[in-house]
Amino acid sequence: MSATGTAAGQHVVVIGAGIAGLAAAHRLLERGARVTVLEASGRLGGKLLPGEIAGVRVDLGAESMLARRPEAVALAREVGLTEHLQPPATATASIWTRGALRPMPKGHVMGVPGTAAALSGVLSDEGLARIERDADLPRTEVGEDVAVGEYVAARLGREVVDRLIEPLLGGVYAGDAYRISMRSAVPQLYQAARTHTSLTEAVRELQAKAAAHQQTGPVFMGIEGGVGRLPLAVADSVRARGGEILTGAPVTELRRVAAPAGTDATGGPPGHASAAARPHASWRVVAGDRVLAADAVVVAVPAPVAAGLLAAESPAAAAELRTVEYASMALVTLAYRRSGTALPEGSGFLVPPVDGRTIKASTFASQKWGWIAEEDPDVIVLRTSVGRYGETEILRRDDADLVDVSRHDLREATGLDATPLETRVTRWTDGLPQYPVGHHARVARIREHVAKLPGLALCGAQYDGVGIPACVASAYAAVDQIHGDLSAVRELTANPVQSLHGGAGE
Template sequence: MAQAHVVVIGGGIAGLTAAAVVGGGVGEPARARVTLLEASERLGGKLWGGEVGGVRVDLGAESVLARRPEAVELARAVGLAEQLEPPTTAKAAIWTRGALRPLPAGQVMGVPGDLAALAESGVLSPEGLERARQEVVGEAVADDIAVGRYVADRLGREVVDRLVEPLLGGVYAGRADEISLRAAVPALLQVARGGGSLLAGVHELATRPQVVGTPVFQGLRGGLGTLPVAVAAACAEAGVDLRTRTEVTGLRRTPDGWRVTTGDGEVLHADAVVLAVPAPAAARLLRADAPAAAAELDTVEYAGMALVTLAFRRADLARVPAGSGFLVPSVDGRRIKASTFSSNKWGWLERSAPDTFVLRTSLGRLREEEPLELADEELVARSLADLGEAIGLTARPHDSAVTRWRAGLPQYPVGHLDRVARIRAAADRVGALALCGAAYDGVGIPACIASGRAAAAGLDRVLTPLAGANVTERTMGA
């Protein structure tokens, strides 16, 4: 009997992780022969590096949550331990009520736990601050609730509009009044289930010893786009067959596994399949053999956004902006929703290009995706107009790049985790199938890596008997 064959469909970080774990690319024994199929011309999904103004930068995600271990562990496993680097500065601001105001200390995803810091920041109006002080202690939350509704009921609408919304928007490009507390901010769900004061619960979370003084985020020298490149190299060295520009057009269950059909008519036979593609693509491929899973996947909504990266000559700047950047509440009606001062935030970037200042802006959110249809020049112009108002920027960039992430961020509404459970239950009934990626267990990079690892582990019950049969056959043949 030949070695078991696993086909991984999708080459983002979740799919690459699953391929590396099953194929033996991260220091673990190979469990099967692996073929990874990616429809686009490159691997890595939203981890993507490029050059702007002759400087190597990230054109997608630029940092990972360091308080979850999966991304840092993967980077170390593929030889990037020496490249890990925390931000040089994490002093972010909120551009609201006509000024840049410091992001208040002691908050968790925008929910305040320190009223003194909140007052000092000036983010809220006097009326909004007074409402937060008059916290309404409601009943304990039994199961799930929208983040915005929960916080607004207790601390007032302005806390949601000027703090929670921009922070959640930075993660999901979504709406706080729809995003699930249970799925998106599980730490706060524990506070909500316990009842009592939200302010006190957040203060306890924010002042835990394992939180204070530890970096929230980590990056990689050379950009986070180096991570999928290193994982792919480890996979290739282990013998994983990595194929780009290979769209999967058909997937059908067979008595002994799966038949995978590609756009050029090739047919691959797999003992098991990992689906690491966005929900719409997964629904299309599963419609024939797992219609219940496909129906649930069809309900996953996505938000799109555009990322504008600008490179300036430092000599052209009247002054270099301070801090790591700022967030923009949608209630203020600005064009951009955030800006990151990349050359301030990452020491490696400043060291590699001391004469250049790189910053980036983002535009677009759920159901407000008109920016994605605009020309690059218009997106740059809108970004510069807002930057002029926010930080007094008058210089013109000597280079720019626009990256559009259409349907890039899956939304996690109330009930999302129950939906995921139903999807996976339907997939389990089909058998020899695992699903992973941002649509299921979290949109952050560590969560996607954990999802890929879990998908690989979920195939063990399929691959272990096959491996045993292979050993028996080889023994008998000897």
Template sequence: MNADTTGPHAGAHAGPHAVVVGGGITGLATALRLLAAGVRVTVLEGTGRLGGKLLAGEIAGAPVDLGAESLLARRPEAVALAEAVGLGDRLQAPATSTASVWSRGTLVPMPKGHVMGVPGDAADVAGLLSEEALRRIGQDLELPPTELGEDTAIGAYVAARMGHEVVDRLVEPLLGGVYAGDAYRISMKAAVPALFEAARRHPTLTAAVRAVQAAGSATPADVAGAATGLGGAVFAGLAGGVGTLPVAVAAAVRAAGGTVLTGTPATALLRTGPATWQVVTRDRTLDADAVVLTTPAPVTAGLLAAHAPAAAAELDGIDYASMALVTLAFRRADLPGLPGSGFLVPPVDGHTIKASTFSSQKWRWVAEGAPDLFVLRTSVGRHGEEHQLHREDADLVAASLKDLAAATGLAARPVATTVTRWAGGLPQYPVGHLARVARIREAVAALPGLRLAGAAYDGVGIPACVASAHRAADGIADEIIATSETTHPGAGHSS
């Protein structure tokens, strides 16, 4: 098979060429960063569309997100990327951020004054937890310090300090919304690093929570948020949907001279020199001075098996959770008044759905796009519940309507429904995850011209994925541009 030398800047003096495998937000952000550094880029996406878990769509003519719906605005990376690709004026803070917890059959306003569900004062969660649980929280101040070691499960640690009810009714549903995982398995060091570090420095969990709260009371990101019109909003959306972000980034990549190919999975990775590679697809082979793999861990493991077997084995050990999003559109006039932006559901109560978002109340752009409709969505499935994705669409819709009726009194029938399945959508971060990532990176570091990036490593949120992309791109640029003058005269200089 011949090497593919086609592309926008192909030729003898085209400069160094990087192939980015994976066309999700991580891969696209990697490509844009590399292009800015003067590297020629080809992006390979195995499926027929770009964006990964970011997907904009519509229901009953109303625009909606069918994947991730918000960006963490207190981290700068995703907001900055949106601005860089011309979407800055479409960033929106939620119209309401008042959420509830559906606990013991009642919708209770989400308490304030907690760090990922861990309270700094029992009084802050008095409306949600039992009197016995509130007394148990206070006992944290009387317990001797807990030795955390190198890592610990956040659920186990918090339960030991403050009791299981805090975990089951606050920490679990909040973490479930991020990882679709089990709080009793999730790494505190990876999932809530600020709290983990504070807990190592303070004698009680209460003191650690208060320290994190004090440190985050006025962050630089709040100032940046004010400049974008987001104020101090924790989260932000995009008018038209967060799913429009990868589309805009892909357009920027192409405008900068990059090549983006869909329906082109990488089938093999060949090392052709000390720091050069070939990426094999079904119909072409691309020569590359560098490769960035942004694919899910199992795919990355397969590509690396011949070159870094230890890294491949570690990657194969990363579990993923699968989930489904059930999007429902109602006639607005048929609905009762619904509280706030939605609600979370503690798994301990045994319901099917794990959360519901009232999209038409949370996002102005959804309400304005369909003023006569009310759009909401539910999420179904956690780690270990892959069977939920095998249920028929109608069954998932019926289960969602049953739980919505029990939680809110909603009795109306939807005018349209859409079920979106995300098989293997969320990597799990169990105890020891960061140590695993360190071992993977150590093994890959022995292979010049190769980097990994994506949700499996440094965080599952969009800003974390963009940061991972920038880390990989900057490492590649530093590595190949420094030596490219001898093989690609003029590389690294803009013209």
């Protein structure tokens, strides 16, 4: 065994085959481990789901990945998808608010403007005037954490939060801006707020720094045929490298196994190295009628499932994981004939909850992704999303009702009144973990408890960011951890991955 942890050839079990679990398996095989992936459901990919409507390939889950973080795009290249990477055909979007589709403002950081003028057209005159008062207000302390909405409303007024920040964050977390942690969701704003009295001044400084280090290339990236292809390609690569992937294999037991007599906790001769320096606990993993012996385990499942798995070996970590809340949502995908169907320009629009609409966003998929339009030029594909944190009534409706309310709101927003060729409703029950105030501290506590169990690591959307790059980064940090390197885990815990581009400099 190497001095840094799990040796090449040792057996690592990965529990969960979403993008985080598959990325972990891929990285482990690169490091020379023998890998078994156990997935409870009958399919791979988690919240990434490729599908089809009216003969056109589409995503029925997440549809894009932040390209300004390298992990997801790099993984796609590693598994043979380089030629299929595509940026959006248009980055122009709108806000449906105050009775009209209005151009998405530019020159903000996650909806927070550097000047009131940046939000002209979206906010009322009163809302714009309230922003101007920021420079004269006394300092607003943020402490160890603060809700994004609470802090920004105190500095710039509620209208900024309700009309812009809420729909932007809602598109990522399906959450409530007045609950979401600024430290975890918008870390660059949190750090700026700690050192500035004026929020608009802090944003202008962030914009100046961004301009001085201007990144080239697209902000977001998709994959021809849908980003749902990514986990399938990673799985193919895992199998090609000798990894085993089992579906329909829910894990019912995860227990540590005592080291054989005559060895210390590291699996070597007594006194040869500390357990902290050379973690080599053995694990017993039970999945159906299979009992696997593992040198290490990566747990890449949602928080409630992870809590159940860790209950026996780390009751403290399990208790923390049980406090993680989730939001449910549904995606309604609609296909229309192009003839006689006119849409506004751009990639779609966001909808502030304050406007009282049912849908929270719509993507004009055929306009956003060139490959959809190319697959069938006579078909237009749109999708809407419904459901936010705390909203349960809307998701109790049947599929036909969700299609009807989506068509109603689309007609109100865009004038689209045609009859769809085909519709599909995809429900993501408890699909998005929430990042409330104190999230970073909870993640730190969970990892502190898990660190006491050599050979165990956690990864996934409930820790360091909900976007695809964040999940991949979380997976790589977990692999480093079971190899004895905690630096990546510490970095992610201290600085979560922002899951939405903040718009600085745009």
